[in-house]
Amino acid sequence: MTLRPPQSLSPSFTRGSGLNLLEYELMSERADALGRNGLKVEKAIAALSVLDDAATTPERREQLLNDAADAVWAFFIQREICGLRSNRDAVQRYGIPKQVMARLGIIRRA
Numbered sequence: 218m219t220l221r222p223p224q225s226l227s228p229s230f231t232r233g234s235g236l237n238l239l240e241y242e243l244m245s246e247r248a249d250a251l252g253r254n255g256l257k258v259e260k261a262i263a264a265l266s267v268l269d270d271a272a273t274t275p276e277r278r279e280q281l282l283n284d285a286a287d288a289v290w291a292f293f294i295q296r297e298i299c300g301l302r303s304n305r306d307a308v309q310r311y312g313i314p315k316q317v318m319a320r321l322g323i324i325r326r327a
Contacts, residue, residue, distance in 0.1 A: 247299050254292040258311050261285035265314065286320035289313055293321070 261284055267273050268281065289311075293304050301307075308318065 247295075251292075251295045251299050254288070254295045255311075257288045258285075258292045258313070261288040262311055262313060262317075265317075282316055282320060283325060285313075285317045286323070289317055290321050 261281075264281055265285055268278055273281075292307070296304065296307065307313070
């Protein structure tokens, strides 16, 4: 005699319906987008290393901070789309400076 576990305990994407397969693909795309945004944040934060150089002009400094803020803002939005509401762990993990955090969500005029 074989026993089959109740369907309520099996993962939803293992059932053969097209909707569940679509949900699985959407979760995969969200995770991939989150990873790409995380790489952009790492790159933007790494570019901030020249802020303390004497050769860095104020305009260049502002541009670097604005670029980092835009990357972090997009990353936080993607995290919320994935269901991750708290950003504290991301701020600590990526070492996002307070100067960047203060600029999040600001719309700049051209």
